[in-house]
Amino acid sequence: MSDSQSFFRIGIAAPNLMVICIDGKEGAGGLGRLYNCYSREPDRFEDPYQLLLMMEQVMERINYPQSSVALRQYGRRETVAYARHDRPDKVMEQTELLNYRGEKATYAVRVQYRQNATWQGEIVWLERNEVRNFTSELEMLKLMDNMRSDE
Secondary structure (H helix, E strand, O other), rough: OHHHHHHHHHHOOOOOOEEEOOOOOOOOOOEEEEEEOOOOEEEEOOOHHHHHHHHHHHHHHHHOOEEEEOOOOOOOOOOOOOOOOOOOOOOOOOHHOOOOOOOOEEEEEEEEEEEEEEEEEEEEEEEEEEEEEEHHHHHHHHHHHHHHHHH
């Protein structure tokens, strides 16, 4: 199966399709980059938790998929509720996301649902065209780790 076939399998038209490029290891000064079709510049993350926060921010900003619960936040963090008219414009098509690659691995992720305070969706390891389903954010991270350790 080619990259584009894997991408089509997980729904290339999904507005929240994201590509995760893994460039290094945790604690090595930068783990990777996150791409989505609402920004030409990547969001750089240094640990898995930071990656999850960035992905959540994208989904909140575009309001897709809608969350079934509003998570509590403690401390001084500001919550931002985005109105429908604030939804960002696409700056690139989802097919363009295929051009990005990580030094260690590249994953395409589509979160289908945000239910029970976690995510459910599909992940594709683009270098191997392996598609897996996940039922939580933690499971998604474990799949990313396990896919690479199966080399």
